[in-house]
Amino acid sequence: MNTFRILGALAIVVVLGATPATASLTASLTPTSGNPDTPRMGDRISFQTSIRNTGTMPEHGLVAWISLLQTDPGKEQPVDLEDWSAHKAVTAATLEPGQTLQATWPVRLIAAGHYRLVVCLASRETRELVTSPVTTFTVRSKPVVASARVLPVAFGLPLLLGGVLVWRWRLGR
Amino acid sequence: MNSSILIARKEAGTLLRSPRGLAWLVAMAVALSIFCLLLVSDTELSLLDNAQVVYDMAGLITALGALLAVILGVDALAGERDRGSLPPLLLTPVAPESILLGKLGGIVIVWAVMFVFALPYLWAVGSTGQNLMDGVAVLALFGSPVVIGFGCLALGLGARLDSSRSGLLTSLVLLLLAASPLIFGPSLRQTTVGMAFDTINPFAAAINAYDAVIIDSATVLSQWGHALVILVCLALFVLFARNAFQHLLRSGGGL
Amino acid sequence: MLVSVNELHLHRGGTPVLRGVNLALDAGDIYGLLGPNGAGKSTTIAAILGLLRPHSGTVQVLGRSPQTDARTIHRALGVLPERFGFYDWMTAPEYLDLFARLYGRHLASVEIARKLETVGLSPKPRQTIGTFSRGMRQRLALARALLPDPKLLILDEPTNGLDPRGRRELHDLLRALVGQGMGILLCTHLLDDVDRLCGRIGILMEGRTVIEGAVSDLLDNQGSRVRYRIKWSGELPSATMMPQHVSVLARDHGSWLVEIESGVPAADAWREMLFAGWPVAEVMREGGGLESLYLTMTEGRPT
Numbered sequence: 041m042n043t044f045r046i047l048g049a050l051a052i053v054v055v056l057g058a059t060p061a062t063a064s065l066t067a068s069l070t071p072t073s074g075n076p077d078t079p080r081m082g083d084r085i086s087f088q089t090s091i092r093n094t095g096t097m098p099e100h101g102l103v104a105w106i107s108l109l110q111t112d113p114g115k116e117q118p119v120d121l122e123d124w125s126a127h128k129a130v131t132a133a134t135l136e137p138g139q140t141l142q143a144t145w146p147v148r149l150i151a152a153g154h155y156r157l158v159v160c161l162a163s164r165e166t167r168e169l170v171t172s173p174v175t176t177f178t179v180r181s182k183p184v185v186a187s188a189r190v191l192p193v194a195f196g197l198p199l200l201l202g203g204v205l206v207w208r209w210r211l212g213r
Numbered sequence: 214m215n216s217s218i219l220i221a222r223k224e225a226g227t228l229l230r231s232p233r234g235l236a237w238l239v240a241m242a243v244a245l246s247i248f249c250l251l252l253v254s255d256t257e258l259s260l261l262d263n264a265q266v267v268y269d270m271a272g273l274i275t276a277l278g279a280l281l282a283v284i285l286g287v288d289a290l291a292g293e294r295d296r297g298s299l300p301p302l303l304l305t306p307v308a309p310e311s312i313l314l315g316k317l318g319g320i321v322i323v324w325a326v327m328f329v330f331a332l333p334y335l336w337a338v339g340s341t342g343q344n345l346m347d348g349v350a351v352l353a354l355f356g357s358p359v360v361i362g363f364g365c366l367a368l369g370l371g372a373r374l375d376s377s378r379s380g381l382l383t384s385l386v387l388l389l390l391a392a393s394p395l396i397f398g399p400s401l402r403q404t405t406v407g408m409a410f411d412t413i414n415p416f417a418a419a420i421n422a423y424d425a426v427i428i429d430s431a432t433v434l435s436q437w438g439h440a441l442v443i444l445v446c447l448a449l450f451v452l453f454a455r456n457a458f459q460h461l462l463r464s465g466g467g468l
Numbered sequence: 469m470l471v472s473v474n475e476l477h478l479h480r481g482g483t484p485v486l487r488g489v490n491l492a493l494d495a496g497d498i499y500g501l502l503g504p505n506g507a508g509k510s511t512t513i514a515a516i517l518g519l520l521r522p523h524s525g526t527v528q529v530l531g532r533s534p535q536t537d538a539r540t541i542h543r544a545l546g547v548l549p550e551r552f553g554f555y556d557w558m559t560a561p562e563y564l565d566l567f568a569r570l571y572g573r574h575l576a577s578v579e580i581a582r583k584l585e586t587v588g589l590s591p592k593p594r595q596t597i598g599t600f601s602r603g604m605r606q607r608l609a610l611a612r613a614l615l616p617d618p619k620l621l622i623l624d625e626p627t628n629g630l631d632p633r634g635r636r637e638l639h640d641l642l643r644a645l646v647g648q649g650m651g652i653l654l655c656t657h658l659l660d661d662v663d664r665l666c667g668r669i670g671i672l673m674e675g676r677t678v679i680e681g682a683v684s685d686l687l688d689n690q691g692s693r694v695r696y697r698i699k700w701s702g703e704l705p706s707a708t709m710m711p712q713h714v715s716v717l718a719r720d721h722g723s724w725l726v727e728i729e730s731g732v733p734a735a736d737a738w739r740e741m742l743f744a745g746w747p748v749a750e751v752m753r754e755g756g757g758l759e760s761l762y763l764t765m766t767e768g769r770p771t
Contacts, residue, residue, distance in 0.1 A: 082260055082343070123261050151259035182341065193337040194246035197330060201242050205235035208557075211594055219569055223555060231557030298553030301612060304517060305570040306539045463521070464480075468514045468549060 064095035065135070067104065067159050067172035072144070081182040083149050087175065089130075089159050091141040099163040102132040106145050109156045111176075123150050135163070152181030216307040217314040224289060224319020228281075229326060237284070241277045241327065245334045248273060252338060261428070263342035268427045270338055271352045272420050274331045276392050278360040279416070281327060282320050283384045286367030289316040290458065291377035294467035303466040313368075313458050317451075320364035324357060348427040355419045355440065358447045362415060363388055365450035369457035391416040415446040469494055469528070470620045470651035471516060476525035478515055485511050487675040489525070491653075493668070495619065498642065498652040500662040500683075503672035504766050509655050510550070512672065513622055516653070517547065530619060543571065546613035550624040550655075552605065556598030560584060560591050560608050564615060571616045587611045588637055602629035610638070614645075621645065624655040639664055659758050664733060669758075671765045678765045684731060686761060694734070694757030699723045701749035711740040725754065 068090045075085040087106075093099050105128060108119040121128065130143040145159075159172040228234030252266060293299040302312060332349065339345040366387065371380030394402055394417040401407050402417075411417040418439035425431040461467070473491040477484065486508045493499040503509050514520040515527055518534030518541065527534055529541050554563060561580045568575045575583070584590065587607040591600070597608065606629050613621060623642075627635045642652055642665060654666060662669060662683075670680040679686060699722060710716065713729035714737050728737045734751075741748055 082341075148260075150261050189337045189340065190249045190252065193333045194249040197333060198239055198242040198246055201235065201239045201330075205232055205239055208230060208235060209232040211596075216570055219566060223566060226557065227555065234557075293553065296553030297549065297551035298555065300519075300549050301547070301552065301567070301609075302570075303519070304542055304545070304547050305567065306543045306572065307570050308539065462519070465511075465514045465519045468510065468517070468519055 064093070065091065065099060065102075065161050065163065065166065065170045066094050067091045067161050067170065069157065069159050069172040069175050071175065071177070078180055079149055079177065080180040081149055081152050083179075084146060085149065085177070086144050086146045087157060089143045089145065089172065091130075091132075091135070091143065091159075091161060093135040093137050093139050096137050097165065098137060099135040099165055100133065101164040102135050102141070102161065103129055103163070104131075104141075104143060104159055104161050105129040107158050107160055108147075109158075110153050111156055112153045115153065119155070124148055149179045152179050154178050215311075217311045217318055220302075220307075220312060220315025221318025221322055224285070224316055225322035225326070227288070227319070228285060228323050237281060238327070238330070241281065242330065244277060245270070245273065245331065249334055249337055260343055263339065264344060264428045267335065267339035267342055267345060267348050268420075268423050270335055271348055271356070271423045271427065272395050274328075274334075274352065275356040275359060275416070275419055276395060278324050278327050278356065279363040279388055279392070280385075282324060282360045282364030283367040283388055284381070285320055285323055286316075286364040287371040287377055287380045287384055289319065289368055289371070290461060291371030291374070291380045294372075294461070295377050297467070299467045303462070309458065309462055313455060316368060317361070317365065317454070320361055320368075324360045324364075328353065328357070344427045344430055347430075347433060348423065351422055351426040351433050351436070354433065355422045355436070355443060358443045359415050359419045362443070362447040362450045363391075365447070365454040369450070369454035372454070372457035372461040394420060413442065413446075415443045418442040470497075470530060471499075471653060472526070472528040473512070473516065474526045476512065476515060476527060477523045478511060478520055478525075479523050480511065480520070484523070485675050486515070486522075488677065489670075489672065489675070490677045490680055491670050492680075493620075493651050493653055495649050495651045496646055497667055498646055498654055498665045500666035500669040501653060501655045501672065502657075502659075502662065502669060502762060507672040507766075508675040509672055510624065511675075513624065513653070513655060516622070517541075517545070543616060544619045546616060546618035546621045548609050548613045548621075548623045548626055550628070552609040554597045554605065554608065556596060558597055559594055560589060560597060560600075560611075563597060563608065564611060567612050568615050573615070583611050583614065584608075586614070586641070588634070603631065603634055606630060607634075618650065620651050620653070622653045622655075625657065626654070627656070627658060627661055635661070659762060663758050667731070671762060673766050679761075683758070684729075687758070695725060695727050695754040696734070697723050697725050697752045697754050698746075698748055699750040699752075700747050702747035704747070705745045709744045709746070711737055711744065713737060714741070 070088050072086040072088055076083055079085055089104065091102070091104055106121070106125065108121060108124060110117050110119055125145060125147050130141070132141055135141060147157075155177055157175045157177070161170040161172075228237065248270065290299065293302070303309070335345065335349060335352075339348065363384070367380065367384040370383050371377055374380045374383065391414050394411065394414065397407070402411060411421070422436040422439040425436055426433055469492060471491060471493040473489055476486050476489040478486040489508065489512050491499065491501070491512070501509050501512065511520065515522055516529055516534060518529075518538035521535060530544055532541055534541055558566070561577060561584070564580050564583060565575065568580070587610045589604060589607040589611060591604065597605070600608065606626070610626065613623070627638055630638060639661070642654075646652060654661070656662060666683060668680075668682050669686065671678050695717065707716075713732045715727045715729070716724055717727055718725040728734055738748060738751060
């Protein structure tokens with residue numbers, strides 16, 4: 041009987057020792073409450089991320105970044121974030137188990153279209169990329185060059201100057 | 214009225230009151246109008262594209278302003294010498310420094326008028342885009358010394374060379390060289406020679422400042438390095454114009 | 469002495485251009501500066517105006533050196549260069565107003581109109597200088613030269629582009645100005661102008677003054693007074709009826725050789741003779757005079 045207890049205890053120890061310590065990161069991505077419902081070009085919106093270490097081991101060298109994808113038919117492409125977002129990455133040296141890291145991602149809407157946004161995570165311990173759920177949003181276009189502004193200037197100024205030219209020429213004769 | 218101001222007003226009048234000068238202004242307005250009209254049909258510009266348009270417009274205004282300043286600068290001394298209207302001016306009791314200051318003042322007035330005429334164009338293409346006011350500020354602060362500098366350079370070259378024609382040709386070649394960054398793509402500008410040239414070229418300094426402020430949303434103050442290049446070149450061109458004018462006086466003033 | 473130039477030597481681009489120019493002009497004089505093209509007339513004027521620095525010699529204008537007191541001299545100096553340009557987009561009153569202000573004077577529009585009238589210029593209102601004829605431009609240049617009420621007037625080919633009436637009016641104007649005490653330095657190729665106007669002349673040749681002084685003295689000394697042969701058509705009156713400035717040199721059958729006093733226009737002498745009853749049928753010039761002097765002085769001189 042004692043042998044079985046000892047063997048059973050040993051088995052438990054072995055099983056416990058054989059099971060790796062779980063390292064687990066999760067991220068959420070939600071639009072900030074102040075975002076407009078139907079944003080337009082030029083608007084500034086933001087998204088909030090909550091990064092949590094749900095594992096039992098600390099995560100070291102944590103990096104979180106956003107990726108933006110345009111999904112308009114025929115224009116599917118990743119978007120260069122240079123002018124869209126100043127926040128290129130959020131880092132943390134260590135994220136302890138159970139610790140949560142909050143981050144906000146401000147985004148300036150440069151071009152009209154349909155977009156998908158996702159936050160990606162990686163650390164020294166993770167073997168696979170961890171992503172947040174994907175958020176979609178649509179940016180409405182805004183006419184930046186309005187013919188109602190351009191045409192009067194483009195025709196009006198040369199005509200005005202031309203009129204002055206003719207007037208001065210006739211005045212001098 | 215101060216003699217320099219009188220002469221500056223006379224110089225400005227050559228552009229603003231003579232049919233030939235007004236024709237130049239009309240030509241410049243037409244060039245800006247064509248650029249604007251090219252954009253009207255394009256309704257899919259992003260903010261970045263629109264910023265690029267404002268940047269291009271600012272560069273075009275600076276180039277046209279410098280071209281006008283070169284034409285006026287050469288005419289101010291060399292043209293008047295060739296036409297015979299310079300000696301009577303030199304034979305008044307006005308000090309030579311005041312005459313030169315008046316000539317420079319004329320270029321400043323003409324640029325100011327052209328700048329005011331250019332504002333509606335900038336507003337038309339950029340009012341709903343980004344950084345328009347910063348763009349106007351950087352055009353005023355950085356474009357003005359570039360334009361005036363080239364006017365001084367042309368003034369000096371016209372005084373130094375034998376005829377107004379050679380002065381104008383030389384000035385135009387130098388202006389074209391300086392404005393070449395507008396034409397060359399980034400790859401050529403990134404070569405060793407391109408970068409070295411960019412470092413000393415006031416025109417390149419101005420358009421780099423426009424790029425940073427209008428497209429990259431940098432502050433105007435952060436462009437102090439470009440401002441330094443522009444101001445050093447302006448000082449050198451003014452000195453050159455002064456020395457060339459003194460040389461012209463020593464050789465008889467065109468009499 | 470308004471202008472005094474002594475042994476003026478001047479180099480341009482290392483080349484000697486003036487090699488001894490002498491000139492003396494006093495108030496109330498009209499001094500004619502003559503010489504072929506390239507003789508150094510314009511260079512001499514430039515030195516007098518302070519635009520060129522002499523290599524050696526002295527130049528005094530209104531008692532001052534043009535090298536050190538140019539601006540003071542310019543206040544009392546009027547210049548009409550040979551080649552004159554304007555700001556063609558301006559009107560004549562605007563142009564004169566600009567230069568009046570540059571001379572430190574503020575002239576009312578009435579005064580400007582009077583200045584234009586003095587030179588015989590009456591453009592249409594708002595007519596720009598660009599539409600002026602050559603003669604109008606010449607008159608405007610003269611009006612500009614007279615703006616500072618100068619004590620000294622320097623004119624380079626002032627009658628170029630003027631019709632005979634215009635030339636006559638200019639001559640009358642210059643005589644009137646001289647009568648008010650002005651001194652005039654006249655640079656011209658037209659010996660007729662010199663003959664009518666100048667009491668003193670200087671002839672330059674290859675940068676050097678070859679002859680200089682009062683016209684009458686020079687003509688006397690050179691034997692270059694103008695001579696005329698007059699043919700008669702009828703009975704001659706008494707010899708005492710001959711005008712006093714006409715000297716009879718020789719009498720032939722039917723014609724006389726006469727000489728007219730220097731400075732007296734020949735036409736005036738003929739008019740006087742006709743009024744006195746002399747039956748003049750024909751007049752022929754027989755050499756001598758200023759032209760002869762000029763040609764002699766400027767012909768094949770050694771350098």
